[in-house]
Amino acid sequence: MNRFLEWYCSAEVIDEIQGDLLEQYQKNVAQKGIFMARLKFTIDVVRFFRPSSLKKSGAGMSIFVFARNYIKVAFRVFKKEKAYTLINVVGLMLGIVCSFFIYLWVQDEMKYNQFAKPSAHFVLTNMPDPGQINTWTSTPQPLKAVLDEHYPVITRSAVFSFNQRALFEKGEDYIQSMGVYTTPELFEILNIEFSKGGNSHEPLESILISENLAEQIFGPGWESQEIIGKTIRDSNEQRYQLQGVFRDIPRQSTIQMDFAIPYELRMDQRPWVKYWGNYGERTIVTIDPHYTTEEANEQVKNAIIDHRSDQAGIAEIMLQPFSERYLFNKYRNGTIAGGRIEYVRILTFAAILVLAIACINFMNLTTAKSISRSKESGIRKVLGAHRSYIRMQFLCESMIVVAIASALALTMVFVLLPHFNTLTGKNIPFQFLNFQLAGGYVLFILLIGLISGSYPAIFMSSFSPVKALKGIVKHSQTSIILRKGLMVFQFVVALGMIVGVITIYKQVRYIQNKNLGFEKENIVRFRRGDISTRDQYLSFRNQLLGMPGIQQMTGTQVNPVNVTSSSSDPQWPGKTRDMEVHFKILNTDPDFIPAMKIPMVSGRNFDWALMSDTLNYIINEKAAEIINVPDPVGLDLKFWGQEGRIIGVIQDFHITSLYSEIDPLVIRYSPGASYNILVRLKPGQTITALNSIEQVYSEFNPVNNFEYSFLDTEFDNQHKAELLVKKLIQYFAILSIIICCLGLLGLVALKAEQLTKEIGIRRVLGASLSSLFRLISFDFLRLFTIAAVVAIPTSYYFLADWLNSFAYQIRFSVWIFAGAIATVLMIVVLTISSQTIRISLRNPVNALRNE
Amino acid sequence: MSAQGVGILEETVLLIVLAMKDEAYGVSVAEEYMSRTGRSISIPAIHTVLKRLEIKGYLSSSFGGATTDRGGRKKRLFEVTKFGYKTLEELRQTREELWQLAPKYSI
Numbered sequence: 035m036n037r038f039l040e041w042y043c044s045a046e047v048i049d050e051i052q053g054d055l056l057e058q059y060q061k062n063v064a065q066k067g068i069f070m071a072r073l074k075f076t077i078d079v080v081r082f083f084r085p086s087s088l089k090k091s092g093a094g095m096s097i098f099v100f101a102r103n104y105i106k107v108a109f110r111v112f113k114k115e116k117a118y119t120l121i122n123v124v125g126l127m128l129g130i131v132c133s134f135f136i137y138l139w140v141q142d143e144m145k146y147n148q149f150a151k152p153s154a155h156f157v158l159t160n161m162p163d164p165g166q167i168n169t170w171t172s173t174p175q176p177l178k179a180v181l182d183e184h185y186p187v188i189t190r191s192a193v194f195s196f197n198q199r200a201l202f203e204k205g206e207d208y209i210q211s212m213g214v215y216t217t218p219e220l221f222e223i224l225n226i227e228f229s230k231g232g233n234s235h236e237p238l239e240s241i242l243i244s245e246n247l248a249e250q251i252f253g254p255g256w257e258s259q260e261i262i263g264k265t266i267r268d269s270n271e272q273r274y275q276l277q278g279v280f281r282d283i284p285r286q287s288t289i290q291m292d293f294a295i296p297y298e299l300r301m302d303q304r305p306w307v308k309y310w311g312n313y314g315e316r317t318i319v320t321i322d323p324h325y326t327t328e329e330a331n332e333q334v335k336n337a338i339i340d341h342r343s344d345q346a347g348i349a350e351i352m353l354q355p356f357s358e359r360y361l362f363n364k365y366r367n368g369t370i371a372g373g374r375i376e377y378v379r380i381l382t383f384a385a386i387l388v389l390a391i392a393c394i395n396f397m398n399l400t401t402a403k404s405i406s407r408s409k410e411s412g413i414r415k416v417l418g419a420h421r422s423y424i425r426m427q428f429l430c431e432s433m434i435v436v437a438i439a440s441a442l443a444l445t446m447v448f449v450l451l452p453h454f455n456t457l458t459g460k461n462i463p464f465q466f467l468n469f470q471l472a473g474g475y476v477l478f479i480l481l482i483g484l485i486s487g488s489y490p491a492i493f494m495s496s497f498s499p500v501k502a503l504k505g506i507v508k509h510s511q512t513s514i515i516l517r518k519g520l521m522v523f524q525f526v527v528a529l530g531m532i533v534g535v536i537t538i539y540k541q542v543r544y545i546q547n548k549n550l551g552f553e554k555e556n557i558v559r560f561r562r563g564d565i566s567t568r569d570q571y572l573s574f575r576n577q578l579l580g581m582p583g584i585q586q587m588t589g590t591q592v593n594p595v596n597v598t599s600s601s602s603d604p605q606w607p608g609k610t611r612d613m614e615v616h617f618k619i620l621n622t623d624p625d626f627i628p629a630m631k632i633p634m635v636s637g638r639n640f641d642w643a644l645m646s647d648t649l650n651y652i653i654n655e656k657a658a659e660i661i662n663v664p665d666p667v668g669l670d671l672k673f674w675g676q677e678g679r680i681i682g683v684i685q686d687f688h689i690t691s692l693y694s695e696i697d698p699l700v701i702r703y704s705p706g707a708s709y710n711i712l713v714r715l716k717p718g719q720t721i722t723a724l725n726s727i728e729q730v731y732s733e734f735n736p737v738n739n740f741e742y743s744f745l746d747t748e749f750d751n752q753h754k755a756e757l758l759v760k761k762l763i764q765y766f767a768i769l770s771i772i773i774c775c776l777g778l779l780g781l782v783a784l785k786a787e788q789l790t791k792e793i794g795i796r797r798v799l800g801a802s803l804s805s806l807f808r809l810i811s812f813d814f815l816r817l818f819t820i821a822a823v824v825a826i827p828t829s830y831y832f833l834a835d836w837l838n839s840f841a842y843q844i845r846f847s848v849w850i851f852a853g854a855i856a857t858v859l860m861i862v863v864l865t866i867s868s869q870t871i872r873i874s875l876r877n878p879v880n881a882l883r884n885e
Numbered sequence: 886m887s888a889q890g891v892g893i894l895e896e897t898v899l900l901i902v903l904a905m906k907d908e909a910y911g912v913s914v915a916e917e918y919m920s921r922t923g924r925s926i927s928i929p930a931i932h933t934v935l936k937r938l939e940i941k942g943y944l945s946s947s948f949g950g951a952t953t954d955r956g957g958r959k960k961r962l963f964e965v966t967k968f969g970y971k972t973l974e975e976l977r978q979t980r981e982e983l984w985q986l987a988p989k990y991s992i
Contacts, residue, residue, distance in 0.1 A: 049958045049960075050932070050958070050959070052955075052958050053960060054912045054928050054932070054955070054960075055928055056958065057954045057955045058912050058915070060954050078929050
């Protein structure tokens, strides 16, 4: 306690305070015993701890005094070396901004599907196909009952439909919404609570809606209204009794719904969903927490095989933790094979690299600069500063730079966040007052300051004061090698980033421009709405084809850029029993092939005039290859109990994303199934054409709004993740090049400064500009060469891996690497030559007499 | 008017310092206060009062001798200034005038 008193007490008052306290203490010992005396002493010491008795800063030798001096000196240095400080701060700032954005993005990605019960698992089916296993995210409806009854490891299960569109009446208007048919367990599995009413699925025609939809239907004051029990009507005159309002599903969820209708109603309305053969529903379960996913999987994988009575189209099922459903969304041969997580990893890696090169820049510049500050350290040492104080000083300086850079970075993040949200299609809020974030932030500053400041600090404090004052300090061999090594690393990162950008850019452009086998441009797709009968469709067609801007139209059952329905049912003479082939099925009309501009290979197209063509089939080349007869046209094909013939073969075209290869396809002429209407517009007349469609559409659809999409956009949307990564990695590459440039600029400038006299003498003796350039650049160019040698195989290795996830990929060419090298080299040379010119243009006299 | 800023504790301490002549410092003042009034006061409290009185100009201080009891630390000895003395006089006068006006009770 006494020492504490001496530590804080200023010299002016220590005598009276300590003296009085000690005197009192002695007396107290005599009167009240040692314990009480001590207690009183301690209490008094604490009570004296107040501003009037504290040491005045500047008066004694304390840590505060040093800190004040360090800060003062640091700011003087910043002021004196403006350009160099600017380079340091800007470089670090860019690095931090970049990594901060990625941190926000990754965090948002990680939040997906985290709201559900931890034991929630999604059920997938592994459908065997020749040569591979296709994983489907859909399951048959009877699976739920089997899982509930026979597998105790499954504690709860829910079956629910894919998203359904509905239009709900609100006065005269309709509100469009997406929702599902589901059994009640879904809400428990997903942990969704009810703000009004409850999870009631009685009566059959009841409905549960989200808060969002409640507000749309009942207005902002819905919470205070008695809305439970009210009737909601949809555009098909179906009435539902409102039973509950559930909290909105979090934005970060792969299951989105604004309403839920009892699943039993779906089974009443669409009896076919009850069959095992209909893989059209989704199943989600919770498992007994005592089992791991693998153990549970082992138990249930044969659920369909063991319980499906007809033994046709059987497949193993697989459980995937619901929380991983978003990031691990690619499946290969019946196993989970990454997916979005790869992009999370790539970007995290890139963010760390960018931050690392920013730190390296800082380290390099500070260490190189340290020579010119050796005198300062020398004097400090002579005046009695310990090594640790000098280390502290330089660490302190780095911390200040990092703090300034990160404060600027934070401001930039705040300003740019809306743009970032638009770019990534997210909605990340910025919480400045988040305690956790603030704490993490302080830690981050300390960490980065420590990492990037530690080497310069150790280096600077190691100078011998005598040498430092004489000005003969040289960088040691190790420090030079380290600095060069760091420089090489920076070049490697910059080169790798550029190679990455070029490759990703080319692959994405390849996807966008790939000949898909049909012309995807100028095709508008929309839902048929109320145009449901064949007659309505034909009159719609006739009316529309007469309108301006319209070239062709056709109707299909599913979106032709993402054909998902498939069957192993087709039979033909010569098909062996053990041959299990899944054909993709596309139901459409005779206009499809001409409207999509798909070339016929042989045979003929369907004919509007021949109703018998509804029994016939057109196949693609891939299917023809599998059927494997010399001329498949005219071959009998039995399919879903319907005996017909193959009448034509068309060229292969892409029916799903470019991740997968083209599957065998059977096209059927099925007039009633045109849920999607596709219209080919005349090129250049988009607006006229859209007006025409809307006009005709509204005649047939008084209720529905005309909502459309372009087929090429939809195709691109399947590769959204790649497009995003392409954009982000572009920014990263630009940033890393800028940071590298800044560092290079700083280093070249320093080198030139150190060589001022040499250059002056050379100039006087008549050296040319190019020989000076060689003098300065030789070192940097050598480092660059080493970097190129390292960067090329490394980036090749990583990118080849990424490209392998595409079924259709570009080939690596020398030009990608040559381009990257040329770009970086150009920047390096430009930087060096600008500095050379700057120095050479100075009058050599000034350089030589600068003492 | 100058006497207005003096509280009862301050006045008592001032009187004690006056009475103790040359030997008034933290511990002694605190002891005297305790023996006279019967109330205890801590060292930090007495320091605060003394310091305040010094700032107001009623006391002046100088360093005195060190003893082993005090761990070799010097004492800060206090003395009442002329201004302090005048203020005490004024306070007494005011009080006496008021006593003059008060009716006499025998208890």
